[in-house]
Amino acid sequence: MGAFGYYGGVTMTPHIQQGINIAANLLPGLVFFIGIIPLLFYKLDKPGYMDGVRKRLAERDQKRGTEVAE
Numbered sequence: 136m137g138a139f140g141y142y143g144g145v146t147m148t149p150h151i152q153q154g155i156n157i158a159a160n161l162l163p164g165l166v167f168f169i170g171i172i173p174l175l176f177y178k179l180d181k182p183g184y185m186d187g188v189r190k191r192l193a194e195r196d197q198k199r200g201t202e203v204a205e
Contacts, residue, residue: 139154179185 136151136154136158139151139157140148141151141154145151
């Protein structure tokens with residue numbers, strides 16, 4: 136925001152308000168949408184993929200459960 140001229144105690148100009156709006160709203164939104172792009176290539180709907188995940192989690196939980204009981 137300092138790049139747009141904002142400093143403590145300075146009167147707000149339209150340019151400063153626009154800079155705050157960009158820094159507080161537009162930039163985080165842009166980063167969010169850029170972060171979605173890799174998720175488009177992350178396929179969880181491959182046949183059998185989630186079955187494998189469930190199996191590995193069940194094995195892990197079962198192993199942890201026996202270790203805690205001992």
